Amino acid sequence: MATAMSSNYVTCRRLIRFVRTVKQPTSTRNYSSNVDPSKIRVQNSEVKGFVERCMQSVGAKVSHGTQLAEVLVAADYRGHFSHGLNRLEMYVNDLKSNTTMSDKEPGVICEKAATAHVDGRNLLGPVVGNFAMQLAIQKAKESGVGMVTAKGSNHYGIAGWYSMQASDIGMLGMSFTNTSPLQVPTRGKKPVLGTNPITLAAPGRDGDSFVLDMATSGVAVGKVEICDVQKTKIPLGWGVDSEGKETTDPKDVLNGGALLSLGGLEITSGYKGYGLAMLVEIFCGILAGADYGPNIRYWKDNDRAANLGQCFIAIDPEAFAPGFQDRMQDMMKICRMTEPVDPSKQVLVAGDPERIHMAMCDDTGGIPYHPNLIEIMSKLAKDVSVPPMKTVQ
Structure with a gap:
């Protein structure tokens, strides 16, 4: 491991x-x-x-x-x-x-050639996630596709960490997790869904890759927390107060409010983010037999186990049409070479902002x-x- x-x-x-x-x-x-x-x-x-x-x-x-x-x-x-x-x-x-426990290891409850169901045994999320993703990868090597669900897990960090484990060896990787209820459904006043992130990592050529890692809410709650710590306002479309009204005050969101779905209000297609959040909930809480929706504990409470559900998918492109990485690289090149509206801001693909940030960290110490x-x-x-x-x- x-x-x-x-x-x-x-x-x-x-x-x-x-x-x-x-x-x-x-x-x-x-x-x-x-x-x-x-x-x-x-x-x-x-x-x-x-x-x-x-x-x-x-x-x-x-x-x-x-x-x-x-x-x-x-x-x-x-x-x-x-x-x-x-x-x-x-x-x-x-x-x-x-x-959260640290005296055990995750275990397989049941499995078939291309699937498995894992008990995270209430261990740290990354311990569960690494175990499940590696199992999905092994099954993809043998069957072309591997899909693993996990119950009894906890917050596992950035979802992209797991999808990149697959793309690093030439496979496509996907991962989803449900989270504490922080997101209001479209037209709703109280949160019943988590930020429920989605990630897909797909390899191109020469170390290049597409790495999508996004919340299905407009933002992760941590970004609201950072604005609160830095004493700055949040943009409209991020969250609502306890009455379900849009707000720019991070404290309104953190103290009884909630996050909006990706897309914001209904008029700006927030129902699409709401639908994606439900997609994740189905794969994770419901399919994995974990807690789901408002049944999940509030993330800052530690009076009981979180029992999060997670899903991990690995796909071997060699099981499908040949030349995947060449076509993937070409598609990313097409996007990057698209003429930008602002010449100072090149068109990027998912994963480029992170690559730029990593290079900046290296260059500045x-x-x-x-x-x-x-x-x-x-x-x-x-x-x-x-x-x-x-x-x-």
């Missing part, structure tokens, strides 16, 4: 090499002119070590803490700060309260964090009696 997980770091390095070969607009190539001097930079290895120390201090197995650390570092490195260190305290609290988050992490370090992170001087 460790080899499979570390392969994602190999993928990241390869993607960075790729992005340096793609002609980027001046605004994205000249990182030095875009570096925010207020941000505090921390090297990837230091972030990983800090997460491992924190998790081991509250009883996590070494291997479980490492699996979580790799996912959180990947999230921040790729620019998805809502799912990196911003989430660490939640994992720590779940282990401290024994609502580390992952850039808001000072408020560094302060929160320093307090967490003190609370669990571990050394704080060392920042780049």
